[in-house]
Amino acid sequence: MRFPAFAGFLLAALPAVGAAQPSAVLNVYTHPSFAAEWGPGPAVKQAFEDQCDCIVNYTVLESGGDILQRLRLEGEGTGADVVLGLDTGTMETARQTGLLGQHERNLDNLNLPIEWTDEVFVPYDWGYFAFVYDTEQLPEPPTSFEALLNAPDDLKIIIQDPRTSTPGLGLLLWMHSVYGDQAGAKWRQLEDHILATTQSWSDGYYSLFMNGEAPMILSYSTSPAYHMAIDKTDRYQAVAFEEGHYLQVEVAALVKTSDKPELARRFLDFMLTPAFQQHIPLKNVMYPAIDLGDNLPPVFERLITPEKVLYMDPAEVAAKRRSLVDEWLNALTR
Amino acid sequence: MPSPGKPMTETVSAAVFSHPRWRFWPGMLIALSFLVLVLAGLVSLLQAAGSLDPSNVLGNRYLRGVVTFTVWQALLSVLMSLGLALPIALALARHSRFPGRSALLRLMELSLVLPTIVAVSGIIVVYGRQGWFTSAVSAWLPDHGWNLYGLNGILLAHVFFNAPLAARILLQALESVPEPRLRIAAQLGLQSVWLWRAVQWPALKPVLPGVIALVFTLCFTSFAIIMTLGGGPSATTLEVAIYQSLRFEMDFSQAAILALIQLAICASLWWLAFRCRADTGLLPTSARTPHLQVPGWPGQTLINGALVGLFSAFLLAPLVATTARGLPALFSPEGLAAIQNQLLPATGRSLLIAVPAGLGSVVIALLTLAAARQSEGRWHSGLPVVTGYLPLIIPPLVLGTGLFILLRPSPGTPSEGWVLVSLINSLMAVPFVLQVLRGPFLSVDAHTLRQADQLGILGWHRWRWIFWPLLRRPMALGLAYGITLSMGDFGVIAIFGSPGQPTLPVLLYQQLGSYRVESAAGTALWLLALLLIIFAGLSGLTRPKGVFRTIQRRSPYA
Numbered sequence: 001m002r003f004p005a006f007a008g009f010l011l012a013a014l015p016a017v018g019a020a021q022p023s024a025v026l027n028v029y030t031h032p033s034f035a036a037e038w039g040p041g042p043a044v045k046q047a048f049e050d051q052c053d054c055i056v057n058y059t060v061l062e063s064g065g066d067i068l069q070r071l072r073l074e075g076e077g078t079g080a081d082v083v084l085g086l087d088t089g090t091m092e093t094a095r096q097t098g099l100l101g102q103h104e105r106n107l108d109n110l111n112l113p114i115e116w117t118d119e120v121f122v123p124y125d126w127g128y129f130a131f132v133y134d135t136e137q138l139p140e141p142p143t144s145f146e147a148l149l150n151a152p153d154d155l156k157i158i159i160q161d162p163r164t165s166t167p168g169l170g171l172l173l174w175m176h177s178v179y180g181d182q183a184g185a186k187w188r189q190l191e192d193h194i195l196a197t198t199q200s201w202s203d204g205y206y207s208l209f210m211n212g213e214a215p216m217i218l219s220y221s222t223s224p225a226y227h228m229a230i231d232k233t234d235r236y237q238a239v240a241f242e243e244g245h246y247l248q249v250e251v252a253a254l255v256k257t258s259d260k261p262e263l264a265r266r267f268l269d270f271m272l273t274p275a276f277q278q279h280i281p282l283k284n285v286m287y288p289a290i291d292l293g294d295n296l297p298p299v300f301e302r303l304i305t306p307e308k309v310l311y312m313d314p315a316e317v318a319a320k321r322r323s324l325v326d327e328w329l330n331a332l333t334r
Numbered sequence: 335m336p337s338p339g340k341p342m343t344e345t346v347s348a349a350v351f352s353h354p355r356w357r358f359w360p361g362m363l364i365a366l367s368f369l370v371l372v373l374a375g376l377v378s379l380l381q382a383a384g385s386l387d388p389s390n391v392l393g394n395r396y397l398r399g400v401v402t403f404t405v406w407q408a409l410l411s412v413l414m415s416l417g418l419a420l421p422i423a424l425a426l427a428r429h430s431r432f433p434g435r436s437a438l439l440r441l442m443e444l445s446l447v448l449p450t451i452v453a454v455s456g457i458i459v460v461y462g463r464q465g466w467f468t469s470a471v472s473a474w475l476p477d478h479g480w481n482l483y484g485l486n487g488i489l490l491a492h493v494f495f496n497a498p499l500a501a502r503i504l505l506q507a508l509e510s511v512p513e514p515r516l517r518i519a520a521q522l523g524l525q526s527v528w529l530w531r532a533v534q535w536p537a538l539k540p541v542l543p544g545v546i547a548l549v550f551t552l553c554f555t556s557f558a559i560i561m562t563l564g565g566g567p568s569a570t571t572l573e574v575a576i577y578q579s580l581r582f583e584m585d586f587s588q589a590a591i592l593a594l595i596q597l598a599i600c601a602s603l604w605w606l607a608f609r610c611r612a613d614t615g616l617l618p619t620s621a622r623t624p625h626l627q628v629p630g631w632p633g634q635t636l637i638n639g640a641l642v643g644l645f646s647a648f649l650l651a652p653l654v655a656t657t658a659r660g661l662p663a664l665f666s667p668e669g670l671a672a673i674q675n676q677l678l679p680a681t682g683r684s685l686l687i688a689v690p691a692g693l694g695s696v697v698i699a700l701l702t703l704a705a706a707r708q709s710e711g712r713w714h715s716g717l718p719v720v721t722g723y724l725p726l727i728i729p730p731l732v733l734g735t736g737l738f739i740l741l742r743p744s745p746g747t748p749s750e751g752w753v754l755v756s757l758i759n760s761l762m763a764v765p766f767v768l769q770v771l772r773g774p775f776l777s778v779d780a781h782t783l784r785q786a787d788q789l790g791i792l793g794w795h796r797w798r799w800i801f802w803p804l805l806r807r808p809m810a811l812g813l814a815y816g817i818t819l820s821m822g823d824f825g826v827i828a829i830f831g832s833p834g835q836p837t838l839p840v841l842l843y844q845q846l847g848s849y850r851v852e853s854a855a856g857t858a859l860w861l862l863a864l865l866l867i868i869f870a871g872l873s874g875l876t877r878p879k880g881v882f883r884t885i886q887r888r889s890p891y892a
Contacts, residue, residue, distance in 0.1 A: 069580070069735075191566065206854055211455065283848075285849060333568040
């Protein structure tokens with residue numbers, strides 16, 4: 001039995017995995033799609049390190065909700081300087097932890113469909129929730145919620161669970177914004193069209209949509225940009241709904257207890273420069289938070305533009321979320 | 335039970351670890367510390383929750399429905415998994431030498447450790463609306479009404495994951511039937527019902543309660559499968575509700591209560607399983623002679639053949655689908671670059687976590703069994719084994735969150751985080767390793783051990799000459815389970831947060847989160863191949879050589 005010796009050797013080799021790091025380290029909590037090798041994370045890290053004389057260190061958590069969760073658990077002892085990857089659905093809960101500081105930045109050059117005056121959160125990208133459809137399976141998709149609800153029963157869609165997924169919650173807010181008190185009844189009407197309600201967007205996209213199980217999936221209006229620019233295919237398109245589309249804004253904030261607040265603020269400033277924002281369109285597949293002018297990839301010109309932007313104030317979302325989830329549950333689990 | 339690696343404390347003349355306390359205390363200490371860890375995790379969660387109001391949960395119609403559905407689907411899954419596993423195990427025990435048998439065994443071991451998203455995606459390619467199976471059935475039976483989404487899909491996936499595991503454990507029990515009993519059965523010409531009553535049932539009875547409890551628990555705590563294939567919120571398990579309250583509602587109190595409900599249901603089942611097992615004697619052991627003919631009934635071979643063939647196809651189809659989807663991605667120019675730049679480094683990192691985790695789980699399982707045996711008949715005898723099963727019924731999210739609260743405010747370095755992930759992974763694998771090791775470990779009967787005591791075969795020698803020959807193969811299987819379970823783990827590493835460099839499952843999720851569906855298919859195939867290699871490699875390494883091999887591997891049913 002040489003097992004323990006071998007295990008000891010492996011354990012001893014572990015510290016070699018974490019590389020040695022210089023003095024000023026900016027700790028950023030973020031989620032996988034940002035930090036992935038092909039996400040904006042690595043290029044952004046490089047660009048910021050070139051000008052800050054510091055090291056950017058990402059801690060990658062499963063989702064925006066997990067970033068918030070981690071922050072809450074660590075409390076004032078948190079090692080994070082910046083959190084990046086919260087969104088308008090989780091923002092208010094994050095604010096209520098009291099762990100985030102005011103950004104004190106000038107946000108004049110923001111380019112969002114809504115006016116942004118928040119003193120804690122700085123937006124870095126945005127997008128609309130939309131149904132993406134497979135043009136080969138479904139040449140003529142329904143162009144409104146009403147049309148979807150009244151479509152023949154064999155038109156199936158894939159959605160995500162609002163209890164576990166950001167787009168899932170987005171659909172809940174979308175339906176609420178469109179139908180208000182009628183939303184519960186409309187959910188019951190939609191039920192026949194729902195093939196699957198997956199835990200995460202990834203499960204639905206990979207396991208179901210890309211396997212051709214249903215021709216429509218709840219996603220983002222920007223999703224086709226990736227398929228058109230990177231996969232070089234026009235097969236997957238988003239459909240514009242007449243009732244309008246719900247807006248998601250992704251945000252970052254600095255942590256109050258950080259011992260490098262200047263560095264953290266410099267990072268937030270850097271976030272709204274082209275050096276950062278140019279990586280957003282195709283690497284995060286969202287709209288950049290500032291006007292990139294000619295640097296916006298041409299495929300973005302071909303995306304749908306909603307006639308009406310639906311948006312609920314984050315405080316309202318936080319106040320209503322639980323009752324909306326309950327309404328959804330009651331509608332679908334009679 | 336020896337614990338190699340600890341300093342030698344006995345006198346020079348005695349073998350290392352000779353004192354009986356070595357068989358008891360290491361396992362007992364591990365059990366106790368794990369129990370403390372779990373309790374501390376739960377208590378810190380409850381403390382963070384502040385007030386606790388069970389009526390809030392029990393009075394909630396939705397949550398009551400969740401509990402009912404969770405139990406209901408788990409019961410059905412157990413019935414179906416065992417209903418399939420039993421005939422398969424009997425057929426495989428009877429036919430111990432046919433081409434592809436050992437490949438089938440590897441396949442059966444594999445299904446349990448497949449990352450959910452890989453298996454589910456494979457299942458959908460085969461049984462989904464556009465699936466191979468569905469199209470084939472539609473060609474013959476246009477109005478078949480088969481629909482994967484709903485209870486159908488949940489049960490199908492659970493059977494896919496659990497029937498092979500159950501069959502594997504039952505087969506091991508059948509293969510340990512003592513030779514004299516088989517010889518008598520053969521001489522008496524026992525058939526079907528009588529063979530079952532005299533030979534097979536007594537062999538299966540001791541392991542059955544454990545297998546039932548294991549499969550029930552696995553299905554009870556199932557999560558992503560239920561959500562993806564369940565169709566909607568009416569298919570919600572407790573684990574989903576716990577996730578919801580922890581991650582989205584930050585309601586620690588509700589999470590803790592739900593975790594306690596889960597704990598109570600699963601723990602009482604395990605308690606029942608242990609009570610059943612207590613009535614049955616330990617399996618004696620003896621060397622087996624090759625070739626003992628137990629007569630079968632006419633047509634049995636044919637039916638068994640068809641059964642095993644269908645079962646193989648059932649296990650293989652989703653894997654073939656995964657392969658078909660991943661191959662083009664892996665062997666494109668882009669894919670080959672990805673192997674070098676992403677897959678190989680990620681594999682290295684995964685192995686760095688998984689190999690220690692696998693070794694840890696085998697050592698913990700052995701020490702646990704030793705401590706349980708040493709304390710047999712005393713009040714604390716159940717403790718080591720009970721705690722060995724705790725990892726199954728504690729929701730990982732609850733344990734992880736609890737530990738996190740406990741360990742704060744020290745976030746630790748990434749490498750410390752990885753050691754923690756490795757440790758938790760090894761604990762998570764212990765229940766499976768225990769299942770694999772228990773039978774062979776207990777097959778060393780009291781008589782042999784008494785003789786060994788008299789002859790002074792103690793400590794290291796006792797381990798080397800009595801246990802090792804019997805345990806090397808099960809240990810290799812246990813190690814394979816430990817390594818591969820950790821290898822496919824996404825949950826634990828996600829709780830603690832990974833540094834920039836991803837392990838294989840994290841890489842897979844990163845690709846999925848960034849629309850890299852093709853690359854993700856390649857990564858899924860890579861992971862699948864790696865898991866297969868680990869099982870095949872470890873089983874090949876420990877295969878007895880030469881003459882010994884033919885004697886040991888030939889089943890007495892042949």
